Amino acid sequence: MAQDKDVSRRDLLKAAGAVTAVAAATVQRAPAIQKVRAANDQVQFGMIGTGSRGSYLLKHLKGIDNGRCVALCDINAENLKHGVDTIGNNPKTFKDYRELLAQKDVEAVFVTTPLFVHFPVTKDALQAGKHVFCEKCLVFKPDEVHALRALANEHGKQILQTGLQRRYSYFYQTVKSMVDKGILGDVHHIHAQWHRNMVNKPSSLWTMKPGGESNIANWRVYRSMSGGLTAELTSHQVDVADWMFGSSPEFVMGLGSLDTLKDGRDVYDNIQLIYKYPKGQKLTYSSVSTNSFLPYFNAGRAEMGEIIMGTDGTVEITVGADGQPPIAWWYREPPKAVAESKAGEKKKAFVAGATMVASGGAATPIPIMTADLDFKGNEGFIDKEVKFAKRWLTSKGVIIQEEQRNPVDTELESFFQNCRDGKRPRADVEVGLADSVAVILSNQAMDEGRKVYFNEIDKAKPAAPAAPKKG
Numbered sequence: 001m002a003q004d005k006d007v008s009r010r011d012l013l014k015a016a017g018a019v020t021a022v023a024a025a026t027v028q029r030a031p032a033i034q035k036v037r038a039a040n041d042q043v044q045f046g047m048i049g050t051g052s053r054g055s056y057l058l059k060h061l062k063g064i065d066n067g068r069c070v071a072l073c074d075i076n077a078e079n080l081k082h083g084v085d086t087i088g089n090n091p092k093t094f095k096d097y098r099e100l101l102a103q104k105d106v107e108a109v110f111v112t113t114p115l116f117v118h119f120p121v122t123k124d125a126l127q128a129g130k131h132v133f134c135e136k137c138l139v140f141k142p143d144e145v146h147a148l149r150a151l152a153n154e155h156g157k158q159i160l161q162t163g164l165q166r167r168y169s170y171f172y173q174t175v176k177s178m179v180d181k182g183i184l185g186d187v188h189h190i191h192a193q194w195h196r197n198m199v200n201k202p203s204s205l206w207t208m209k210p211g212g213e214s215n216i217a218n219w220r221v222y223r224s225m226s227g228g229l230t231a232e233l234t235s236h237q238v239d240v241a242d243w244m245f246g247s248s249p250e251f252v253m254g255l256g257s258l259d260t261l262k263d264g265r266d267v268y269d270n271i272q273l274i275y276k277y278p279k280g281q282k283l284t285y286s287s288v289s290t291n292s293f294l295p296y297f298n299a300g301r302a303e304m305g306e307i308i309m310g311t312d313g314t315v316e317i318t319v320g321a322d323g324q325p326p327i328a329w330w331y332r333e334p335p336k337a338v339a340e341s342k343a344g345e346k347k348k349a350f351v352a353g354a355t356m357v358a359s360g361g362a363a364t365p366i367p368i369m370t371a372d373l374d375f376k377g378n379e380g381f382i383d384k385e386v387k388f389a390k391r392w393l394t395s396k397g398v399i400i401q402e403e404q405r406n407p408v409d410t411e412l413e414s415f416f417q418n419c420r421d422g423k424r425p426r427a428d429v430e431v432g433l434a435d436s437v438a439v440i441l442s443n444q445a446m447d448e449g450r451k452v453y454f455n456e457i458d459k460a461k462p463a464a465p466a467a468p469k470k471g
């Protein structure tokens with residue numbers, strides 16, 4: 001009891017000191033100096049497709065100083081104008097993307113068209129010698145998987161990055177190292193969901209516009225142009241599972257149906273999928289369009305997230321959305337019980353990481369720290385004190401750690417950096433293709449009501465050319 005009192009008195013003193021240190025550092029921090037990069041250091045880029053995602057990226061690209069927009073293209077004049085207004089630096093504009101690709105000053109292009117147009121545009125862009133950032137999913141059809149791999153190999157010096165931004169999140173990267181270092185024990189199960197209430201809160205992207213299938217603005221809700229929920233939502237989360245488990249699935253089973261949004265669309269409005277990975281690992285997945293509840297983070301967030309479950313711990317994680325930064329909470333499993341000693345007294349095994357915080361237990365989450373709280377060894381006295389203080393306050397639940405930077409900004413800056421240094425992107429062509437294969441085969445599993453093996457994608461491989469006849 002006396003000891004408890006001591007701890008809480010020490011805690012109080014520490015808290016008082018910590019708060020003072022954090023406050024002092026906030027006051028003393030120098031004003032941020034905006035870095036301005038020389039124009040010739042910047043990668044000159046064009047964008048093809050300035051609709052919803054394209055404009056969102058342009059809004060972010062405005063603040064990324066190692067790239068500069070020189071050209072925009074869209075077949076829709078209104079969307080093109082919106083793109084021009086968003087980037088605000090008067091780029092050249094085109095209706096035909098091939099004209100944009102013919103521009104010598106364009107070094108790199110963003111492909112932000114509907115899914116069914118990704119492959120033809122990416123192919124032409126690679127053949128025109130451009131670096132390419134193509135939004136997920138990289139490709140739409142099975143034969144495009146093999147064709148794009150062959151093209152990417154032919155154009156090995158050009159960067160080809162997929163828009164899977166979770167790969168660029170500090171929190172997701174931290175969780176990946178926790179998994180690899182065994183901090184969560186054996187990770188066998190991941191559960192992921194992306195639930196939306198499109199009935200009470202219709203999303204303009206998923207709402208049927210006049211013209212049905214003949215209107216390209218409806219591309220998301222027709223199978224001739226889209227992979228539906230699986231392509232638009234699941235793709236991000238199956239990529240997380242592939243990354244955490246370190247491989248692609250062996251097979252997928254699932255159930256998809258169209259039960260509520262019966263407005264002429266032919267994509268499912270709810271899907272449930274089970275992916276079996278090698279070594280007995282599984283991803284269970286759900287996406288519904290009639291409810292947005294998320295039972296993670298004490299139900300403090302809605303819609304989407306992943307739970308990564310190991311024998312020694314669990315992580316709840318989400319990348320969030322605008323105004324809701326990525327967040328990751330770690331829960332430890334109760335310590336491993338060891339054999340009873342001779343005296344019949346049960347001992348508890350030491351659990352790695354258990355000493356990181358004073359409190360904790362199965363039901364108490366430990367927020368994952370942001371990169372700015374890592375000790376680099378070269379901090380001055382005040383900085384070090386502030387980091388200690390913030391870490392300690394975080395461990396007590398007084399402050400919540402949220403990722404400092406939107407991973408979309410990181411993926412964009414990283415793309416330009418890779419265009420310059422030639423390094424392979426984190427979300428490279430193989431990551432993008434594995435993700436596309438998962439989407440294609442998941443839809444096939446639901447359509448055909450059967451277990452689909454991932455090696456079935458090889459059926460779409462072009463036959464090897466016949467050996468030349470002798471003689």
Ligand SMILES: NC(=O)c1ccc[n+]([C@@H]2O[C@H](COP(=O)([O-])OP(=O)(O)OC[C@H]3O[C@@H](n4cnc5c(N)ncnc54)[C@H](O)[C@@H]3O)[C@@H](O)[C@H]2O)c1
Binds near residue numbers: 054
């Ligand atoms: N990474 C993410 O989190 C994320 C989020 C949203 C969308 N996306 C992806 O971005 C892509 C675009 O989605 P969106 O929501 O912006 O769709 P959208 O319909 O809002 O925009 C697509 C734009 O492409 C234009 N377009 C179509 N064909 C074209 C062509 N041949 N040449 C030039 N322009 C053409 C359309 O006119 C439209 O303006 C999709 O693949 C989607 O999956 C990714």
